[in-house]
Structures are given as structure tokens and as C-alpha cells.
Amino acid sequence: MKMRAPKFGLQVMAALLCLCYTYGEAEVKRTYIIHMDKPKMPDSFSDHLQWYDSTLKSASESADMLYSYDNVIRGFSARLMSQEAKFLEEQPEILSVLPEMIYELHTTRTPEFLGLEKSEAVLPETTMASEVIVGVLDSGVWPGIKSFDDTGLGPIPSTWKGHCEVGKNFSSSSCNRKLIGARSFSKGYEATYGPIDEIVESKSPLDDDGHGTHTSTTAAGSAVPDASLFGYAIGVARGMANRARVAVYKVCWLGGCFGSDIVAAMDKAVADGVNVLSMSIGGGLSDYYRDPVAMGAFTAMSQGIFVSCSAGNNGPSSGSLSNVAPWITTVGAGTLDRDFPAYVSLGDGRNYSGVSLYSGEKLSDLLVPLAYAANVSNATTGYLCMTDSLVPEKAAGKIVICDRGGSTRVQKGLVVKDAGGLGMVLANTEEYGEELVADPHLLPTAAVGQRSGDAIKKYALSDPKPMAKIISGGTKLGVEPSPVVAAFSSRGPNVVTPEVLKPDLIAPGVNILAAWTGAVGPTGQTRDTRRVGFNIISGTSMSCPHISGVAALLKAAHQDWSPAAIRSALMTTAYSTYKNGGTILDVATEQPATPFDYGAGHVNPVAALDPGLVYDASVDDYLGFLCALNYSATQIKLVTNKEFTCGSSKRYSLGDLNYPSFSVPLETASGIGGGVGVKRSVKYTRTLTNVGTPATYKVSVPPQIPSVKILVEPESLIFSKQYEKKGYTVTFTATSMPSGVTSFAHLEWSDGKHVVRSPIAFSWT
Numbered sequence: 001m002k003m004r005a006p007k008f009g010l011q012v013m014a015a016l017l018c019l020c021y022t023y024g025e026a027e028v029k030r031t032y033i034i035h036m037d038k039p040k041m042p043d044s045f046s047d048h049l050q051w052y053d054s055t056l057k058s059a060s061e062s063a064d065m066l067y068s069y070d071n072v073i074r075g076f077s078a079r080l081m082s083q084e085a086k087f088l089e090e091q092p093e094i095l096s097v098l099p100e101m102i103y104e105l106h107t108t109r110t111p112e113f114l115g116l117e118k119s120e121a122v123l124p125e126t127t128m129a130s131e132v133i134v135g136v137l138d139s140g141v142w143p144g145i146k147s148f149d150d151t152g153l154g155p156i157p158s159t160w161k162g163h164c165e166v167g168k169n170f171s172s173s174s175c176n177r178k179l180i181g182a183r184s185f186s187k188g189y190e191a192t193y194g195p196i197d198e199i200v201e202s203k204s205p206l207d208d209d210g211h212g213t214h215t216s217t218t219a220a221g222s223a224v225p226d227a228s229l230f231g232y233a234i235g236v237a238r239g240m241a242n243r244a245r246v247a248v249y250k251v252c253w254l255g256g257c258f259g260s261d262i263v264a265a266m267d268k269a270v271a272d273g274v275n276v277l278s279m280s281i282g283g284g285l286s287d288y289y290r291d292p293v294a295m296g297a298f299t300a301m302s303q304g305i306f307v308s309c310s311a312g313n314n315g316p317s318s319g320s321l322s323n324v325a326p327w328i329t330t331v332g333a334g335t336l337d338r339d340f341p342a343y344v345s346l347g348d349g350r351n352y353s354g355v356s357l358y359s360g361e362k363l364s365d366l367l368v369p370l371a372y373a374a375n376v377s378n379a380t381t382g383y384l385c386m387t388d389s390l391v392p393e394k395a396a397g398k399i400v401i402c403d404r405g406g407s408t409r410v411q412k413g414l415v416v417k418d419a420g421g422l423g424m425v426l427a428n429t430e431e432y433g434e435e436l437v438a439d440p441h442l443l444p445t446a447a448v449g450q451r452s453g454d455a456i457k458k459y460a461l462s463d464p465k466p467m468a469k470i471i472s473g474g475t476k477l478g479v480e481p482s483p484v485v486a487a488f489s490s491r492g493p494n495v496v497t498p499e500v501l502k503p504d505l506i507a508p509g510v511n512i513l514a515a516w517t518g519a520v521g522p523t524g525q526t527r528d529t530r531r532v533g534f535n536i537i538s539g540t541s542m543s544c545p546h547i548s549g550v551a552a553l554l555k556a557a558h559q560d561w562s563p564a565a566i567r568s569a570l571m572t573t574a575y576s577t578y579k580n581g582g583t584i585l586d587v588a589t590e591q592p593a594t595p596f597d598y599g600a601g602h603v604n605p606v607a608a609l610d611p612g613l614v615y616d617a618s619v620d621d622y623l624g625f626l627c628a629l630n631y632s633a634t635q636i637k638l639v640t641n642k643e644f645t646c647g648s649s650k651r652y653s654l655g656d657l658n659y660p661s662f663s664v665p666l667e668t669a670s671g672i673g674g675g676v677g678v679k680r681s682v683k684y685t686r687t688l689t690n691v692g693t694p695a696t697y698k699v700s701v702p703p704q705i706p707s708v709k710i711l712v713e714p715e716s717l718i719f720s721k722q723y724e725k726k727g728y729t730v731t732f733t734a735t736s737m738p739s740g741v742t743s744f745a746h747l748e749w750s751d752g753k754h755v756v757r758s759p760i761a762f763s764w765t
Contacts, residue, residue: 029079031066031100031191031260032088033292035638036075040093052076055093059084066187067264071271072296074641077260079191095638098290100188103257103283105139105211106310106541128556129243131157133180134220134548135274137265137281138212140205140250141182143174145213145533147221147237147515148246150177162247162272167204174205178222181247183268188260189253196253202519205250210517210524212248214537215280217515219545220244220552224515229440229522229536230359232340232475233513237534240549240605241556247274257281259292266296270303275555278548280310280541282322285496289631289638294325298640301327302619306551306563310540311503312490316588318596320490324502326659327622329551329567332490333509333543334483334602335587340438340511340536341473342446344425346370346459347466354425354448355511357440357522357536358472363423367467369398372460376400376419385412385424396420399468401457404428404447410523413441423470427453435487435587437538438511440522440530444470481578485597486510487588489540492596493663493763497629499654501663501761503599504567505574507550509543511536550605557609558691564617564658565691569608571660572615572756574601576746594744595759600661612754613688613697613719615660628652655684662730662747662760664708669736678736687727688749688756690719695751699728705743708762709733712747737764 036055038048045051049068056063056078063084066077077100080088089097130153141148156177164175165183175182182205190196196203207213220239227237249265251257262281269277277300279293288294297307309323311332323330342356347367374383376394385402400421402412409426416424423444428435434449448456460466486509494502516535521528547570554566561569576584576598583592584602619640626636627646636644646652655664662684669678688697697719699712710732717726730747737743741764749756 029081031077031188031258032080032085033077033098033100033260033263034075034088035073035095035098037093037095037637038074039643048074055088055091059087066191066260069263069267071267072263072299073292077188077263095634096289098292100259101283101292103259103262103281105252105257106280106282106313106539106544128559129241129553130154130245132241132244132276132552132556133157133160133247133274134241134244134276134278134552135247135249135269135272136212136216136219136545137249137251137262137269137277137279138215139209139252140184140207140212141179141216141248142207142213142515142517142519143170143179143182145515146224147217148176148179149222153177153243156180157245159273160245162268165205168198168202168206170202170204170206178246179248180245181272182250183265184250185261185264186253187264188258189255192258193255201254205248206519207250207517208519209252210520210535211252211280211541212250213517214514214535215278215541215545216246216248218512218542219278219549220246221515227513227534229357229513229532229534232357233338233536234475237513237515240546241552244549244552244556247272252281263292263296266300270300270305274305276548276552277305277307278545279307280544282310282312285322285324287496288325288626289635291325293323294328295639297325297328298622301563302640304563306555306566308544308548308551310544313488313539315489315491316487316586318491319493319495321492321494321502322490324494324496324500326497326500326625326657327563329547329570330503331540331544331547332503332506332598333486333488333540334506334584334598335486335510336508337477337479337482338511339476339479341476343471343473344446344448344456345469345471346456347463347468348459350459352448352452352456354446354452355436355438356445356447356472357438358443358445359440360442362472363444363470365469367469368422370401370460370466370468371395371398372401372457373403381406385415387411387415390415390419390421392419397422399423399425399470401425401427401453401460404432409437409439409447410441410525413443413445414525414527417443425453425456425468425470427457433487433588434590438536440536442523442528446470481585483508483602484585484587485593486538489597493761497654498665498763499663500657500659501595501599501661501759504661505547505571505599505601505603507543507546507603509540510538512538512542547603550603550608553605554608562616562618565614565689568614568616568660569611570603571600572613572758573604573607573611575604576601576759594742595661595761596742600757600759610692610754611756612692612695612751613749613756614691615658615686616689617658621658624652625654625657628654628656655682658687661758664732664760664762666734666762666764668739668764679733680736681731681733684730684732685727686730687725688717690722690724692722692754694720697749697751697756699747699749701745701747703745705745707735707737707743708745710745710747710760717749732762734762739765
């Protein structure tokens, strides 16, 4: 029987609450997401919207509801005073009141690099390829471009329940059989910043930024021949799943991406019927029951939707990941085998290579004066080339060396240009190391690594008349080694749940060519009046839609696979070594990378189509995981929208989550030197599902590491039919090591044709 709300009591308390704010300093309202316990809706309400409205009015007569949420969570969002929010939090029918979080965007050659240049190699031409719908939460979309050409596509899938929102510069005809839906969500943004200035940005799904158009076409754009940015990277541009349909949800605006808008978009995407949800956005880390994206992703996953998110651009710092829930596929970034070289020739005959996408009038073939920015500035941070920091009389007619950091890379070039400079050498500092990111600069530029930058600066500071010139090298293919882990790509370990290894894998995220908006130039700078059909940008924002698109391919080929099965196929077939056997490198250290950098490795779409075995996981598996975290019934309901109580007599272990990788946090024993010699054993369990033909798989653990003994039981698994499940255990017997030590290994199951590989990470604290 449902409870009846004590309406009179709530009204009296609300009145007293208002009196408390009659005097004293005015407080600024902020947005809160209110998560309701729907089974507790009183009988006096005919529907949940009336209940939500009554609940809100009990705390504030003047507050307006921004959104009601029906799918990914049950509740609403509203602007409230802190005391009003606290009052709601104390009501028994309310599960949580979360202050809104502001998220940020994680901001071709790729199909060939991934082995997708011949689509039939991965996915035979069937109608199922065009039945998959990829939903993208981002900055909107620029319609009518070739990347959204619907030629050859049949009717919109019957499963689609969404629509094409009409707004400024966006009509119903902006959508077609390729771009089948578009919506925008701005109530949270406007509640904070006021009404959108439509002179500056469009209150519609239209993409004023470019990021959303780039990510959506990376995932599922139609094939476009002769695509390039100013002639760079010329070729056929196509999304990973170029026959899949696209639905765009605009949640990111000039002021950021607001949590209440993101939850509303996820809510609609689930109702609309997307099969894949791609989110190149991220914010801070928190427990899963306080993370709206994790909550929304859980409901999406439970309805068969594959959710992929970018890992973040806070690398190479340890523990810098976002989007770490185990039901989300977390994607880091690597490089392609393509580069855009630019060369710096010095007056003493030395030459240094860098990168650039500059396309304007080239510098003279003759050497021109060279100067370090610190020497042509009166500012204490002049070396950073910040706005108005250079002295025109000193910088004019020179190539100026600017240190990276403090402002955008392209903005530094504009500062040099405004001061009369002829060109720029953008020099990496220790923070950026040898990572090179190409930009479409507005003056001749070469971005160089730290070592080259230091050498060029030393020359400029020591030679009495330093001279230089900058030469463009066009597009270079076959760059080795590739891939390498991008320095900006966020790294593990997973600080929320160390027992879950994140990121899950990496995909191309550096210098990626994809479609662009017509609203701004390729640099996004106001002064950049150039307009392009395609742009080249970098970030885990670019790697995430690669995985989203490949997941769409797998969904089309294996319609009955769960999101966990798709992720498993992607992870266990990923590679972490080059053809010569060497481990993938980390550009930040120029040393071999680790699973904390690349997860299971770099995606291999062709192999993922036929993984042999998968580590599948259901909602029940994740409920057990939450029980292992000692979550209460209320906290579990917040995450899952489900009534569930952990069994008091059942043993739950984080090591039993059926994940395709292993992360084993170990406690350093007390004693001198971290208790070296003290041993501890932990046991993890896993279950494999056969998605191939009958076969016998044998396990190997190459190589064993001295500090940990790894025992797998049984050593072989016999599968006699498809979808048969077999379990195994792994016992890790570890010798104590000093705190902060990490070690890595992997285990493989193979039937002679398939190799099902899982990385293992050990960390002592």
C-alpha cells in the first residue's frame, strides 16, 4: 500500500523555511537533481509529474521544474536555495538531492589504420548495419553536409521513437534517413547563465562549436571522397559505422555541459531507442550513487545500450581518469601512423622536425631573424606569448619561439602575428614532453617537442644573430612506431574502484580528420574567418566515437550480444605490442606503456568481430558488484533504479565481477622496506561464454613476474556448443612490495585460432 503524503506538515515547514530567508544575506540558487523513490508515490497523485511538482512546491513555491526524468533516473531537476535542497533531502520519498556538476568536452586515415578500409572484411553488407542507431551527446550537429548523406539508406528503423527538433537555423528537413534525430537541452545551462544569446549561439541542435559534428561523423558519418583540411590528410572520410543512423543530443554550450541537461538527454536517448550512446564529456570523480552519468549509463546498459565515454585529457598524471563505472566503456587515446611534418631550419645548419597544419602563404625560403618570446616581451611570463605580452618593436619581422601552456596553441600564434611576427616555433616544455599535436595555425608555425624546443631556444639565446625558417612537409604516412599512447590521455589506476582496471582500451585520438561545423573556423577562434568542411583535432573526445562506431558494427553483426559482450570482444582482441613484439610506447615517457595507460590495448575491430570467447555480464553481476562495495539498498536504487537488497549471508567480492581485465590492489605489509617477503593470496573468479564454434581453450600466463605467482584453475576449458559458459579462478600469491610499486602481466586463453587476452595490473599501497 502506498503512503499518503503529509501535505499540511510539508507546507508549514516550507513556510518556516521561507521565513528563515527574510533576513540576512541573499543566497544564490543553484541547480539540483532530485532522485525520487517512485514506489513511494502516494495514492493521492494520479501521475508522477503531479507528485514531483507537489514535492518541489513543498520546498519552494517559486521554484520551477527544469526537467522531469522518467528513464535513466526517476525524478526532476530544479533551481533551489541550499536550505530548500536540504529540506528535500530529509524527506523519506527522496533518495538523493545532488548539486549539478558541470562537465567539459574532451577535446580520414583512421579506417585504414584500423583495418576497415574494406567494410566487407568486418561486416558483410546487410540491412542490419543500417538498423543500428548511434546516439551522440555533444555540442550539436551541422546538418546538410556530405557526411550525413542518406543516399542508399532505406527507411528509418521502426524502433526509432525520437524526432527532429525545430529551432533557430534548424528545421525538420535538417534531418534525413542518416541524421534521423536531433534534440537540444539547455534548461540547466540557462538556469545558471540566463537566456541563451541567440546572436552568439543557437538555441537548437545546431552545432556552433564543431566538436559534436566531428564526434558524430567519426562514429557513423557517411563516406565522403577527397576529404581533407586544406589538402592535409586527403582521402575518403568515413565513420567507423558508415551505414549506421545518427541521433544527436546537444548538451554542451559555450558555458559548458550541465549535469541536468545531460541526464535529460540520456533520458530521451533511452526512450528514443538508440543502440549505442557516445559521450565525449567528463567531469569530476565521485561514488557511483552520486554520479549522474554513471546512473544514467546503468539504466541504458540494462536496456541493451552500449555506452562509451572518453577517459579524459588529464594525462599523463596517474589516476586522472573520468567515467570509470564498470558498465561504461572508458576510452583512452593513441596516435595514427600519419603525421603532418613541419621543419625548422636554423642559421647554423641544424634542422628540427615538428608538426603543423598551416595552409596560408608560406615564409620566404630565406632565413629570417629568430627570437625567444621572453626576450621580446616586457611581461614576466612573456615566454608563454599571452595576449598583449609581446613588444611589437622587438618581435616584428621575426620568427618567435613561444613555450606551450597557459593559453591555446593557436592563440599564441595570433599574439605573435599581432606583434608583427612572421612565424612561430611552438616549443613543448617538460609538462608536454615529445607529444606533438598539429593545429591549423593562422601564421607559419612548427610545433616541436621538448628536446628540439630546448635546442632551438639555446641557439636563439646564444647566437649573436639567430636566424631560422619554417618549411611545411605536407602529409606523411607510415609513421613508426604507431600507435603510441597520447600524453594527454588520462591514466589509471581507477581511484573510485581500484579493483576495476581502467581505461578499458585506447583508440585513435590524435590528429583525427572528420566533418566540421560551418559556424566557426577550424581553430574556433573568433578571428578565424576560414570555413572548412572537415577539421583535424585531437583528444579522447576523438577516440571515444571510434569505439562507439566499432561497437555499432559489432551490434549489427551480433544482435544478441549484450553491451558487456561487445566490450569484452573489443578488449580481449585489442593489441598491446607492435609487430616486432615491443610494447606500445607512451609518448609522455618514451618508455613502454602499461595497462594503466592503454587498458587492454589498442582496438582491433576485425579481430573483435570473432573473439571466440567473451566475458559477459548482466544487471545481476553489477548488483553483486555494488554489494561488494557495501552499498546500501538506497544507494543501489540510486544507481540502478531497482529495488535490491544484498544477501546478508552471501559473500560478495569485487574480484568476482566478470570483467575482461584484472586489477589487483595489494596492501603493503608493515615493516622495514614495506614488509618485503610477506606473502598474501587473493582469488578472482571469471566466467567465459563461447560465442564461436565448439573448441578447447588452454590458458597461459606469459611471462610470470617475480613478485606474484599466478595460478589459473582449471588450465583448460572445453566448450561443446555455442553460448556455453565455463568458469575459472585465478589465485594471485604476491610478495609484499613497497607502497607505490606496480607490476603488470596478462593471461591468455587460446584454442589455436583465437587468443582471448586479459591484462593484469598489480599495485601495492
